[in-house]
Structure formats: C-alpha cells, structure tokens
Amino acid sequence: MSTVRHHIVIGSGVAGNQAAETLRQRDPDSRVTMITISRLPFFNRYDLPRVFRGERDWRRFIIYPADYYRKNSIVLRRATRVVAVDSTAQTLTLEHKETLHFDSLLVASGAGAYLPEELAEFRPLMHGFGGYREAVEVADALPAKGHAILLGGDTIGLDLARTLLDTKHRVTLVAGPYTFWPHEVAEADRPKYIAALQKMGVVVVEAQERGGIVAVEPGAKGLSARRVTFGDGSDLPGDVVMPFFGVAPSLDFMLGSGVDIERGLLVSPALRTTHENIYAAGDVCQIWTEKEHRYCFYHGWKNVRAMGELAARNITGADEPWDPPQDESLQLSKDGKIQSPFWEYQ
Numbered sequence: 001m002s003t004v005r006h007h008i009v010i011g012s013g014v015a016g017n018q019a020a021e022t023l024r025q026r027d028p029d030s031r032v033t034m035i036t037i038s039r040l041p042f043f044n045r046y047d048l049p050r051v052f053r054g055e056r057d058w059r060r061f062i063i064y065p066a067d068y069y070r071k072n073s074i075v076l077r078r079a080t081r082v083v084a085v086d087s088t089a090q091t092l093t094l095e096h097k098e099t100l101h102f103d104s105l106l107v108a109s110g111a112g113a114y115l116p117e118e119l120a121e122f123r124p125l126m127h128g129f130g131g132y133r134e135a136v137e138v139a140d141a142l143p144a145k146g147h148a149i150l151l152g153g154d155t156i157g158l159d160l161a162r163t164l165l166d167t168k169h170r171v172t173l174v175a176g177p178y179t180f181w182p183h184e185v186a187e188a189d190r191p192k193y194i195a196a197l198q199k200m201g202v203v204v205v206e207a208q209e210r211g212g213i214v215a216v217e218p219g220a221k222g223l224s225a226r227r228v229t230f231g232d233g234s235d236l237p238g239d240v241v242m243p244f245f246g247v248a249p250s251l252d253f254m255l256g257s258g259v260d261i262e263r264g265l266l267v268s269p270a271l272r273t274t275h276e277n278i279y280a281a282g283d284v285c286q287i288w289t290e291k292e293h294r295y296c297f298y299h300g301w302k303n304v305r306a307m308g309e310l311a312a313r314n315i316t317g318a319d320e321p322w323d324p325p326q327d328e329s330l331q332l333s334k335d336g337k338i339q340s341p342f343w344e345y346q
C-alpha cells in the first residue's frame with residue numbers, strides 16, 4: 001500500500017505558490033502544507049507602489065484568496081513562523097513548539113531588505129517597503145508633492161521612484177554600489193544610466209562624492225522630518241528616507257539544519273540542497289551554475305516562479321536542470337529612460 005507523501009513548502013511568495021500548485025498537480029493524493037509568517041495569503045508586492053496612488057484596500061493586492069487553497073487542498077498556515085529544521089529526522093519546528101514531519105521540504109522563504117551594518121542604528125528613522133503595512137505607513141508619512149530620499153537605489157527602489165515622480169513627489173537618490181542591483185552594470189556604463197535617471201526626474205547624489213552617508217537624523221522643528229548627513233559635512237533634508245540596498249536571504253531557521261549555506265541555501269542545478277529531500281527556490285537560494293563555476297542568485301518574478309515549478313517537478317520524480325528564463329540586462333527605453341526586465345511580472 002503506497003503511503004501518502006507530505007510535501008511542506010515554507011513560504012507563500014511567488015516561488016512557494018508556484019511550487020505548491022505544481023506539487024498538487026503532479027502528486028494529487030499527497031498532503032501539501034504551505035507555511036508563512038505573513039498574515040495575508042499570496043499578495044503582490046510588485047504592486048505596492050500603488051499605495052502612493054491612494055490604494056488602501058489590501059484585498060486588491062491579493063493574488064490567491066484563501067478559497068484557492070481550499071479548492072486545491074493546500075493547507076495554508078498563515079502567521080506561522082518556522083524556527084528550526086531537523087534534516088535527519090525530516091521534521092520542522094514552529095514558533096509555538098509544534099513539530100511537523102515532512103517527506104519533502106521546499107524552502108521558499110525569500111529574502112528581506114538588506115541594510116548595511118553602518119546604517120543599522122538609523123533604521124527607526126527610515127521607512128521600509130517590504131510589505132503592505134510598511135507601504136501604507138510611508139505613503140501616509142509622505143506629504144503631497146513631498147520629498148522622498150532613497151538610499152542605495154536597487155530595482156525595487158527605482159521602480160518605486162517612477163511612481164513617486166508620476167504622483168508629483170520629489171525624489172533624491174543617494175547612489176552607490178547597489179543603485180542598479182541586481183543588475184551588474186560596468187563602471188563605464190554607469191554614467192549613461194545615471195543620466196537616464198536624471199532624465200526621468202530623479203535628483204542623483206553620489207554618496208562617495210560626498211564622503212559617504214554618515215547618519216540619518218530627525219529634521220529640526222518646522223523643517224523637513226528627516227536629514228541625511230554626509231562625510232563632507234553636507235546634508236540633505238527630506239520628508240522620508242527609504243533604504244534600498246538589495247536583499248538578504250531569510251534563512252536563520254535553517255542554521256543548524258545540516259544543509260550547506262553560503263549567503264543563501266546552496267542548491268544543485270536540480271534545486272536540491274545537500275539533503276536529498278530538502279529543496280530550495282526563489283530569493284533564498286544560490287544555484288550551482290556550471291558556466292560561471294560558482295553558486296549564483298537569480299531574482300525577478302520570472303526566475304523565481306520558474307524555480308518554484310522546477311523544484312516541485314524534481315521533488316515529484318523529474319530530474320531537470322535549472323535554465324534561467326529571465327533576461328537580466330538593464331535597458332534604456334526609446335525615450336532614454338531606465339527599463340528593467342525585473343519590473344515585468346505574471
């Protein structure tokens with residue numbers, strides 16, 4: 001008598017949801033459980049800039065409502081944090097001490113916004129943009145025609161800058177090594193992309209030319225709410241300050257699990273970790289890439305979704321290698337503006 005396999009997916013983002021869907025299709029009699037810290041089911045973070053156009057109904061960001069999971073017999077456990085994984089026993093532990101056994105585990109726990117160590121103490125004076133609540137908070141804090149200071153840049157921040165300019169706000173970008181992350185831009189090409197940002201209406205300040213960012217401070221009474229100070233003694237007043245320095249994989253719960261980790265979970269081209277029944281997909285993993293002879297991160301909706309599908313196919317008997325579908329080159333549109341393939345999704 002064949003035993004019913006229990007597939008567990010950690011994460012209800014792009015990778016996790018695609019994986020759960022594929023697992024359900026390819027192993028119809030199995031149990032599929034999806035665990036997420038998020039209170040909301042699968043929601044579209046790419047669309048969060050819409051809060052600056054007045055959108056305040058979180059339901060309009062939902063991609064799969066709770067009913068979708070019921071219909072597909074996927075057990076969705078929301079507001080639930082995985083705190084440890086035991087690869088030997090093939091069990092995971094939840095924050096409230098419950099333990100679950102898995103036959104296969106897919107880690108699709110994504111990544112959180114990365115903040116350079118030297119700026120960590122100023123976090124309380126900055127606004128994040130990682131989820132719905134943070135997005136509404138910063139939209140409410142930015143007055144009409146207000147001034148947003150973006151530190152770093154990255155494709156998430158630059159995408160937001162487009163909406164802020166379109167909604168008549170002022171945007172100053174304090175540029176540096178992360179300005180076009182995850183795009184790898186050659187030093188020689190950087191000036192043309194900075195010029196394109198300026199053409200879009202972004203005021204660009206090179207942090208290095210000002211001796212680096214020293215601090216983020218509250219503004220003086222009656223003046224702008226925030227002030228960024230630089231090593232050369234200059235400063236930049238603004239209404240909100242938002243850090244965009246790329247992402248850092250969310251995998252603390254995997255420390256001690258026994259699988260190999262560098263910055264992300266290390267996986268083979270089949271997206272298998274160093275444990276035969278534990279796979280990873282999305283922003284959390286680094287994939288062995290033969291042609292570069294190293295483990296690489298792959299970002300963007302198209303890549304992340306394809307990873308979720310591939311991992312689920314290999315968990316259910318396929319043995320296919322990763323082949324990135326996403327074009328990763330930064331482009332200039334006909335009217336000389338920045339265009340990133342990472343801004344495209346679905």
Ligand SMILES: Cc1cc2nc3c(=O)[nH]c(=O)nc-3n(C[C@H](O)[C@H](O)[C@H](O)COP(=O)(O)OP(=O)(O)OC[C@H]3O[C@@H](n4cnc5c(N)ncnc54)[C@H](O)[C@@H]3O)c2cc1C
Nearest residue numbers: 011012013014015036037038081082109110282283300342
């Ligand atoms: C505002 C915003 C805009 C973005 N715009 C773009 C864009 O334009 N282009 C682009 O390429 N990328 C963009 N991104 C990045 C993009 O969202 C990610 O690359 C992609 O969604 C990653 O998908 P994922 O499935 O790997 O992880 P995520 O979507 O990050 O999902 C991770 C999931 O894991 C869960 N989780 C994490 N840790 C635990 C734990 N310990 N226990 C239980 N659950 C856990 C989380 O709750 C979440 O459900 C944007 C991100 C944000 C925040």
